[in-house]
Amino acid sequence: xxxxxxxxxxxxxxxxxxxxxxxxxxxxxxxxxxxxxxxxxxxxxxxxxxxxxxxxxxxxxxxxxxxxxxxxxxxxxxxxxxxxxxxxxxxxxxxxxxxxxxxxxxxxxxxx
Amino acid sequence: xxxxxxxxxxxxxxxxxxxxxxxxxxxxxxxxxxxxxxxxxxxxxxxxxxxxxxxxxxxxxxxxxxxxxxxxxxxxxxxxxxxxxxxxxxxxxxxxxxxxxxxxxxxxxxxx
Numbered sequence: 001x002x003x004x005x006x007x008x009x010x011x012x013x014x015x016x017x018x019x020x021x022x023x024x025x026x027x028x029x030x031x032x033x034x035x036x037x038x039x040x041x042x043x044x045x046x047x048x049x050x051x052x053x054x055x056x057x058x059x060x061x062x063x064x065x066x067x068x069x070x071x072x073x074x075x076x077x078x079x080x081x082x083x084x085x086x087x088x089x090x091x092x093x094x095x096x097x098x099x100x101x102x103x104x105x106x107x108x109x110x111x112x
Numbered sequence: 113x114x115x116x117x118x119x120x121x122x123x124x125x126x127x128x129x130x131x132x133x134x135x136x137x138x139x140x141x142x143x144x145x146x147x148x149x150x151x152x153x154x155x156x157x158x159x160x161x162x163x164x165x166x167x168x169x170x171x172x173x174x175x176x177x178x179x180x181x182x183x184x185x186x187x188x189x190x191x192x193x194x195x196x197x198x199x200x201x202x203x204x205x206x207x208x209x210x211x212x213x214x215x216x217x218x219x220x221x222x223x224x
Contacts, residue, residue: 004155006155031210033210033211033212035211035212040216041216042116042201042203042214042215042216042217043156043201043203043212043214044214045211045212045213048210048211050210055210056209056210056211058211091155091156093156099143099144099161099163099205100146100158100161101146101158101203101212102158103148103155103156103157103158104155105154105155106154106155108153
């Protein structure tokens, strides 16, 4: 499968714990995006990488959130001290020279 | 800030019917517009991308149109099938931005 992959697909955690999600983009894509989607809503932008550089961050990305793309390939999104309001689907997308953003299957987070 | 609206929020049609989904956006300075499909609990599948200089794009039974001046796009689905049942999301990339602004989607049910 040469699409965008995300791991884990599901995560249940207790409030206050830290969680980390991983995204592997399509191999030749240099652009990577993170979005968050809550039930009944469209995805909302969190952050954008071009190669290893994080070029944009949304106001939604509070101090408890950090994202990295150390070698311009896979990316990680960490949430520290999780809150119940962090419960959502976290989606990763990538794009290359063609503008289309291709999305992964998402990581569904539930904070108890 | 770009705002994207999709009407109706939900739509049920009998199999075989042609249908139109609507998307409107507030800032006409767009770079491109993408239509996605999302099955329950899954990631997004890209259907069509229209560049700002284009008026429409076609893929199989799908046709998407773009009218930048009026801030509207439509997704036309011909000869609908039960397998078309999903949520359809419209997303706009504004000129100068890298992220997509999404609508809340139209949930389509095609009744056999």
